Amino acid sequence: MHTLPPYRRILLLTEGRLGVFTSKTAAVLLRYRAADIVGVVDSTYARRDIREIIPWSPPVPICAEVRSAAALRPDALFVGIAPSGGALPPELRTHVKAALEVGIDVVNGLHQRLADDEELCGVARGSGAKMLDLRTPPSPVVGAGRAQQTRCRRVLTVGTDCNVGKMVTAVELAAAARRRGLNAEFVATGQTGIMIAGRGVAADAVVSDFAAGAVEELVLSVADCDVCFVEGQGSLGHAGFSAVTLATIHGACPDALVLVHHAGRTHYRNPPHNPLPPLPALRDAYEQTAALVYPARLVAVALNTYGVERDLADAETARIGAELRVPAADPWRDGCEALLDAALEGIRR
Amino acid sequence: MHTLPPYRRILLLTEGRLGVFTSKTAAVLLRYRAADIVGVVDSTYARRDIREIIPWSPPVPICAEVRSAAALRPDALFVGIAPSGGALPPELRTHVKAALEVGIDVVNGLHQRLADDEELCGVARGSGAKMLDLRTPPSPVVGAGRAQQTRCRRVLTVGTDCNVGKMVTAVELAAAARRRGLNAEFVATGQTGIMIAGRGVAADAVVSDFAAGAVEELVLSVADCDVCFVEGQGSLGHAGFSAVTLATIHGACPDALVLVHHAGRTHYRNPPHNPLPPLPALRDAYEQTAALVYPARLVAVALNTYGVERDLADAETARIGAELRVPAADPWRDGCEALLDAALEGIRR
Incomplete structure (x- = not known):
C-alpha cells in the first residue's frame, strides 16, 4: 500500500x-x-x-x-x-x-x-x-476473501465502462456518510484516488495473481471503521480490464454495489467500441460473480450526467432507476443523499 | 509470448x-x-x-x-x-x-x-x-475482444478450483482433435503448458490491466487453425485468482467452455478453504460473465478422478453429468472422445 x-x-x-x-x-x-x-x-x-x-x-x-x-x-x-x-x-x-x-x-x-x-x-x-x-505494486499477497470478516460494512462502486465516475461516486458517498456522523472511509484502488486519500493501491498495476490480494489488504487496513466506500475499476464486461474489476469485487467482498454509468453512453469508449450490455444483464453478472465469494446486491445507480442537458439527464436518470428498480441520481449534480440511503439500507445485515 | x-x-x-x-x-x-x-x-x-x-x-x-x-x-x-x-x-x-x-x-x-x-x-x-x-510478462497489450474474430473456433477449459486438471484437459482435447484429422492447437496460458507446447504466456504473471490482452494475442497467433483448446486458469469463484480466470475468458472469447472438476473435492484447496459453489451457480456465472464480451456455453465436464476409487469415480461422473445435463468423463482415465464430441458440437455456429 x-x-x-x-x-x-x-x-x-x-x-x-x-x-x-x-x-x-x-x-x-x-x-x-x-x-x-x-x-x-x-x-x-x-x-x-x-x-x-x-x-x-x-x-x-x-x-x-x-x-x-x-x-x-x-x-x-x-x-x-x-x-x-x-x-x-x-x-x-x-x-x-x-x-x-x-x-x-x-x-x-x-x-x-x-x-x-x-x-x-x-x-x-x-x-x-x-x-x-503510485503505480509501483505492493508486495505480493494472494487474496483469501478475508475482507468479509471486517467489522466495517463495504460498498463498492462498479461501472458500465471505464471513465464513468466510480472514484468520484465513492469519494462523494464517503463524504456524505461522514456528514451523517459515520466513521466512513474512501478506499482508493487507482492512482488518482491515492492522490485524494493519501493512501491506497493501483490495482491495475498489480500482477493478476495478486490483484485481489492487494485490494483485500487495503480493506483490512480500514477494518474498524463503520463503512468503507471502495473505488471500483473498469467494468465486468470490459474486454481489456474486466480482470481488474473482478479483483476489486473479490478483494473487497462488498455488502452492496453501486453501479456507475455515464448517461447517454451506449458503447464502450475503448476499441472496438462494442455496445454496452443491457443493464439488467450486467447487474445479474455482477451479483452472480460476487456471490461466488460473498453475496452483494446492486442497490443504487450513480448517473454521471456531466455535459448532458438537464431535461435529458433527468429522463435518463428516471428511466434507468425504473429499469433496475433502485434509486438513481447524479452524485455530483444532485448530491448523493438518496444513493447513500440506498447503500446504508443495502449493507444492513 | x-x-x-x-x-x-x-x-x-x-x-x-x-x-x-x-x-x-x-x-x-x-x-x-x-x-x-x-x-x-x-x-x-x-x-x-x-x-x-x-x-x-x-x-x-x-x-x-x-x-x-x-x-x-x-x-x-x-x-x-x-x-x-x-x-x-x-x-x-x-x-x-x-x-x-x-x-x-x-x-x-x-x-x-x-x-x-x-x-x-x-x-x-x-x-x-x-x-x-517463463513467468517474464510479454509487452503490454490491452485486450479488445479481438479473439472472437479468428477463423478458428475456441474452447476454454475452466475450473471449479486451482489444480484440478484444466491444462491436462486442454492438452488431451487438442490431441484427440488432431487424431480426428483436425488442425487443432493447444494454447498454453501457464508455465507448465508452455513447457509442453513450446510456446505460450503465463497469464498469472501479467499485470492485471494487460492479462486479457496477453491471452488475446496468444489466440490470435493460432487464428488460422480449425479449433484451439485454451488452458484456463484458477476459478471464477476463487477469492485470490478469479481475476486471472476472467482474463482467460475475455481474452480468448471462447465459443464453448469445458468445466474441469476434481471428483470429491468439496472445498477450495487454498485458505480459507471455503466450500465450492454449487455447480449450476458456477456454470451460470461463467456463462453470464463470458456473454458480456462474447457468448459461450458450458458443454461438458471433465472429471479428474485421479486417486478416487473406480466405483466412486463412476458415480460422481454420472451425478455431475446429470446435474449439469452435459457429457461428463475423466479425459485421462476414459479418454476424451465424448468430451470432444460435446465440444465440437458446442462450437458449431
Whole structure:
C-alpha cells in the first residue's frame, strides 16, 4: 500500500493539457483536495483565470514553470494528467526535473516510473527530494476473501465502462456518510484516488495473481471503521480490464454495489467500441460473480450526467432507476443523499 | 509470448521432490513430452526405477547431478517443480548453476527469475547457455475482444478450483482433435503448458490491466487453425485468482467452455478453504460473465478422478453429468472422445 506524506501545499502539473477532460487527474484534485492545492504549472495557460477552464477550481494561480511558483512554497508537485499508455511526455518531464532540483517531492501516477529514470534519480538524490510512483505494486499477497470478516460494512462502486465516475461516486458517498456522523472511509484502488486519500493501491498495476490480494489488504487496513466506500475499476464486461474489476469485487467482498454509468453512453469508449450490455444483464453478472465469494446486491445507480442537458439527464436518470428498480441520481449534480440511503439500507445485515 | 527452442533432449530437475504431486510439472512433462525427455536430476531418488514413482513415465534414468547425466547429451534442464510462492530452493539452484556451467540451457517456470540472479547470469554469459524465465510478462497489450474474430473456433477449459486438471484437459482435447484429422492447437496460458507446447504466456504473471490482452494475442497467433483448446486458469469463484480466470475468458472469447472438476473435492484447496459453489451457480456465472464480451456455453465436464476409487469415480461422473445435463468423463482415465464430441458440437455456429 502507498501512503503519501501529508502534503498541504501541492502544485499540479498539467503542461499544455489543463482542462476538465485533458487533465482529468488535476481537475478531480482541484475538487477533492482544493484546500491543499497552491497552484498549477502549465505554460500554455499561465496567468489565465483557472475558473474559466476548471469551473469548480479554487482561485489558484497558473504558473509557467516551477521556479515562478516558488513564492507559493510548494511541498510537492503532483503529475496531473493520465494519458492512455501512461507515459510521461518530455515537456512534463522538464518540470519534474526542475521541481526535484529545488527539493520538491514529485508524486506520479503514470505507468512510466520516475524511479526508472536515472537522471531524475540522480537529481533527487542531490536535493533530497522524494519521487513517489503510485503505480509501483505492493508486495505480493494472494487474496483469501478475508475482507468479509471486517467489522466495517463495504460498498463498492462498479461501472458500465471505464471513465464513468466510480472514484468520484465513492469519494462523494464517503463524504456524505461522514456528514451523517459515520466513521466512513474512501478506499482508493487507482492512482488518482491515492492522490485524494493519501493512501491506497493501483490495482491495475498489480500482477493478476495478486490483484485481489492487494485490494483485500487495503480493506483490512480500514477494518474498524463503520463503512468503507471502495473505488471500483473498469467494468465486468470490459474486454481489456474486466480482470481488474473482478479483483476489486473479490478483494473487497462488498455488502452492496453501486453501479456507475455515464448517461447517454451506449458503447464502450475503448476499441472496438462494442455496445454496452443491457443493464439488467450486467447487474445479474455482477451479483452472480460476487456471490461466488460473498453475496452483494446492486442497490443504487450513480448517473454521471456531466455535459448532458438537464431535461435529458433527468429522463435518463428516471428511466434507468425504473429499469433496475433502485434509486438513481447524479452524485455530483444532485448530491448523493438518496444513493447513500440506498447503500446504508443495502449493507444492513 | 514465449517461444522455446525445439529442445529434444530434456533433463527434468526435481531434486528431493520427485513425485506425482510433489513435482507436478515434471510428472506432467513425463506424460506429454515423453519422447523429448532423456533423464531426471534428483539425488534423493538417483538410480531408482522412475516408474515406481511416476507410473506413466518412460524408463529414463534418475541422475544424482547434472554432470553424471552428461552421457545423455541433454540440451536443456527444465525446472520440474512448482512450489507455492514460486521461489527457487537453494538445492535446486546448485543444479541450475551446474547446468549453466557446462552450457546447458535452463527453462524456469517459477515466479523467481533466474535473470535476477547476478551469479547465474555471469555463469550463463561465460558458457553461452540461455536462461528462459517463463513467468517474464510479454509487452503490454490491452485486450479488445479481438479473439472472437479468428477463423478458428475456441474452447476454454475452466475450473471449479486451482489444480484440478484444466491444462491436462486442454492438452488431451487438442490431441484427440488432431487424431480426428483436425488442425487443432493447444494454447498454453501457464508455465507448465508452455513447457509442453513450446510456446505460450503465463497469464498469472501479467499485470492485471494487460492479462486479457496477453491471452488475446496468444489466440490470435493460432487464428488460422480449425479449433484451439485454451488452458484456463484458477476459478471464477476463487477469492485470490478469479481475476486471472476472467482474463482467460475475455481474452480468448471462447465459443464453448469445458468445466474441469476434481471428483470429491468439496472445498477450495487454498485458505480459507471455503466450500465450492454449487455447480449450476458456477456454470451460470461463467456463462453470464463470458456473454458480456462474447457468448459461450458450458458443454461438458471433465472429471479428474485421479486417486478416487473406480466405483466412486463412476458415480460422481454420472451425478455431475446429470446435474449439469452435459457429457461428463475423466479425459485421462476414459479418454476424451465424448468430451470432444460435446465440444465440437458446442462450437458449431
